[in-house]
Amino acid sequence: MLFSQHWASFLSSGQFLKLTRAFEDPLQRTETFVLNRGITGRLHDTGILSFTPQSKSDTFLLISSGIHGNETAPIEMVDQLCQAIIKGELEVKVNLMLIIGNPAAIDFGQRFVEQNLNRLFCGLYKKQSSFDYEVKRAEMIEKSVYQFFAAAKSIDKPKLYHLDMHTAIRTSKYQRFALCPYLDGRPLNQDFISIFGGSGLQTLLLGNQPAGTFSYFTSHIFKANSATLELGKVRPFGENDSVKFLPVKTNLEKMISAQLVTKKSF
Numbered sequence: 001m002l003f004s005q006h007w008a009s010f011l012s013s014g015q016f017l018k019l020t021r022a023f024e025d026p027l028q029r030t031e032t033f034v035l036n037r038g039i040t041g042r043l044h045d046t047g048i049l050s051f052t053p054q055s056k057s058d059t060f061l062l063i064s065s066g067i068h069g070n071e072t073a074p075i076e077m078v079d080q081l082c083q084a085i086i087k088g089e090l091e092v093k094v095n096l097m098l099i100i101g102n103p104a105a106i107d108f109g110q111r112f113v114e115q116n117l118n119r120l121f122c123g124l125y126k127k128q129s130s131f132d133y134e135v136k137r138a139e140m141i142e143k144s145v146y147q148f149f150a151a152a153k154s155i156d157k158p159k160l161y162h163l164d165m166h167t168a169i170r171t172s173k174y175q176r177f178a179l180c181p182y183l184d185g186r187p188l189n190q191d192f193i194s195i196f197g198g199s200g201l202q203t204l205l206l207g208n209q210p211a212g213t214f215s216y217f218t219s220h221i222f223k224a225n226s227a228t229l230e231l232g233k234v235r236p237f238g239e240n241d242s243v244k245f246l247p248v249k250t251n252l253e254k255m256i257s258a259q260l261v262t263k264k265s266f
């Protein structure tokens, strides 16, 4: 099937995961579209999609999933959010980017194809000896995120958020928690912590050194309020208990539609 056929199907259904899985290699093309509520959409490349609201917003929200291909629950969540937006069931009131990180690993049902994508950010992909799939993805994702956050430069005190969603292989003391990357000496934004209220997360951990993770990249380069969210156990597609993920999904919907009332968490 041609790209144009997949694209037409995406524009009516919003099935972002299906579109992404059809094109796991770089598309090397961008597509823009306008939803009937004046929301502008842009496909930056495969698995990388952004939305601009009709009214200007000072908030930039990046929600990423599938940096590890077998962590399916967050990927399903991003797919569901996209479908709700395209179908007009979810209003976009902030600048929003949705990412499905590693399409080839998703198709293999594996964490990664050649190497751990979540060790290649902050330009570390440039230091790799081979130009493998994850190196290509890290380069493409970084480039798109630079484009996304660039619009914040013209705004006085923009609010930048990045939630990178994962699930865990091992069972840990906490099933669901947030890990904020090393902040380069900046204080932790209390408003950011409070957005986790009602998400069902059990604790917040703080990174103590720079890393090649996606969340450290957005925190370090853009001073975004970033976190890696560990949301439960790894399961295959279709086997995730959607009830367990509902509090997080509801919080994301509220952030997207600018209806989140911050409250004390933990």
Ligand SMILES: [Zn+2]
Binding pocket: 067, 068, 071, 166, 167
């Ligand atoms: Zn992961």
